[in-house]
Amino acid sequence: MSRILVLYYSRSGNTEKMANAVAEGAKNAGIPDVELTYHVDSEDLANFDSILIGAPTYHHDMPIEMKTLFEEAAAKSVNLTGKVGGAFGSYGWSGEAPKLLLEIMKNKFGMQVIEPPLLAKYVPDGTMLDKCRALGKQVSETLMHQT
Numbered sequence: 001m002s003r004i005l006v007l008y009y010s011r012s013g014n015t016e017k018m019a020n021a022v023a024e025g026a027k028n029a030g031i032p033d034v035e036l037t038y039h040v041d042s043e044d045l046a047n048f049d050s051i052l053i054g055a056p057t058y059h060h061d062m063p064i065e066m067k068t069l070f071e072e073a074a075a076k077s078v079n080l081t082g083k084v085g086g087a088f089g090s091y092g093w094s095g096e097a098p099k100l101l102l103e104i105m106k107n108k109f110g111m112q113v114i115e116p117p118l119l120a121k122y123v124p125d126g127t128m129l130d131k132c133r134a135l136g137k138q139v140s141e142t143l144m145h146q147t
């Protein structure tokens with residue numbers, strides 16, 4: 001049975017709204033095992049078939065929690081090759097974080113990433129939340145066809 005991780009960080013709740021919608025879309029499309037969380041140990045990343053990350057941009061960067069997570073995963077040689085990766089996040093003016101995360105997932109870990117990332121300017125509106133649900137659905141359907 002496939003497992004999907006929706007990992008997010010959110011300080012003022014905007015990226016959290018996106019994460020909830022991504023998880024909802026994934027579950028409704030047929031994969032029941034969707035873990036929505038703001039913390040995971042680096043070794044545990046290997047236990048998921050898809051890793052979807054919600055990261056707001058602060059100071060032109062991704063949250064330190066996520067940087068540390070991938071630093072640790074690399075140091076411990078956690079194998080994420082071929083897993084489905086996606087990224088999304090709220091931003092104010094530059095929005096680098098989700099793009100940086102997709103780059104790491106693709107170039108360092110050899111994941112199969114869905115591009116471009118989903119970016120919401122501040123509070124995600126209804127259209128953006130629909131896009132988030134669609135991202136979850138796409139991943140769920142991709143995994144169902146793989147197994």
Ligand SMILES: Cc1cc2nc3c(=O)[nH]c(=O)nc-3n(C[C@H](O)[C@H](O)[C@H](O)COP(=O)(O)O)c2cc1C
Binds near residue numbers: 015095
């Ligand atoms: C101290 C601070 C620094 C920020 N730096 C950036 C930035 O470099 N680029 C950007 O696009 N948005 C920046 N923002 C805006 C946040 O990304 C935006 O408020 C976003 O909605 C926060 O998402 P969250 O509610 O999920 O934490 C910054 C906000 C704060 C408070």
